[in-house]
Amino acid sequence: MSSTRKRKYDDVFKVVNNQHECQKCFKRFAIQGDGGTTVRKRHLEICPNKDDVQSKMRQQTLPEMGETSLSGILNELCFRLIAKNDLPFSIVEDETFQALVRFQCPSQIKIPDRKIISNESLDKVAKKFKNKLSRNINPSLPVSIQFDEYSNKRVRLITVTLTQISGKFEIKTFRLGVKSLDSLRANAANLKEMVNGILNKFEIKNLVSATRDGALNALCAMLEIPSVHCINHVQNIAVQEGYNKLKGSKIDDIKNCVSKMI
Numbered sequence: 001m002s003s004t005r006k007r008k009y010d011d012v013f014k015v016v017n018n019q020h021e022c023q024k025c026f027k028r029f030a031i032q033g034d035g036g037t038t039v040r041k042r043h044l045e046i047c048p049n050k051d052d053v054q055s056k057m058r059q060q061t062l063p064e065m066g067e068t069s070l071s072g073i074l075n076e077l078c079f080r081l082i083a084k085n086d087l088p089f090s091i092v093e094d095e096t097f098q099a100l101v102r103f104q105c106p107s108q109i110k111i112p113d114r115k116i117i118s119n120e121s122l123d124k125v126a127k128k129f130k131n132k133l134s135r136n137i138n139p140s141l142p143v144s145i146q147f148d149e150y151s152n153k154r155v156r157l158i159t160v161t162l163t164q165i166s167g168k169f170e171i172k173t174f175r176l177g178v179k180s181l182d183s184l185r186a187n188a189a190n191l192k193e194m195v196n197g198i199l200n201k202f203e204i205k206n207l208v209s210a211t212r213d214g215a216l217n218a219l220c221a222m223l224e225i226p227s228v229h230c231i232n233h234v235q236n237i238a239v240q241e242g243y244n245k246l247k248g249s250k251i252d253d254i255k256n257c258v259s260k261m262i
Contacts, residue, residue: 188220
């Protein structure tokens with residue numbers, strides 16, 4: 001039995017006089033010798049207040065969930081798993097994945113297919129997190145943004161994060177959005193339009209500064225406000241220039257050796 005599953009019973013049962021006491025019906029019984037949860041689980045099945053108990057257990061083990069029904073919770077958890085681990089939507093139709101869900105969930109619950117995950121769950125979770133962000137950002141206070149472009153052989157993206165000092169002088173940072181550049185040219189006008197589009201979604205007006213890379217297009221996109229060159233980019237340039245001066249040295253030998261090992 002995992003420690004997580006044991007802890008959820010600790011929210012319902014307390015140890016009183018070396019016995020487990022149900023906090024809903026206050027019945028007491030002997031503590032299971034092997035530290036297991038079988039006795040407590042059986043009690044929950046017959047507890048006169050079991051509906052309240054099960055509701056509390058779901059609240060304790062599934063915080064921050066936007067859904068209340070079991071199927072809704074399962075759909076949201078599946079989407080979170082996919083998003084966090086960069087998995088394909090088709091994972092929900094994998095036999096092993098479905099067997100794992102069946103092992104933990106009631107037999108009557110319906111496992112979502114990829115269409116539900118990619119459409120309904122995606123929209124619901126995105127809306128939920130956008131609302132959560134909006135509640136945490138105070139548009140009346142000054143904000144600073146950081147933006148950068150990321151690309152590989154498959155995608156080109158721009159990401160925007162926000163930093164704000166709260167009324168309690170706490171530094172808070174939030175990722176506001178990631179937008180695909182696709183075939184769009186990353187010139188100053190396009191960058192400015194995309195960044196402003198993300199800011200407008202959260203009704204952010206009091207923008208006072210920005211952190212950017214050293215590219216001319218990024219500099220021109222932020223001409224209307226003070227902006228600084230990201231220190232990580234500066235360090236990367238210094239390392240790259242230093243490496244270029246040492247090409248053909250032992251650094252390349254080590255690099256080739258490591259590449260073969262990987």
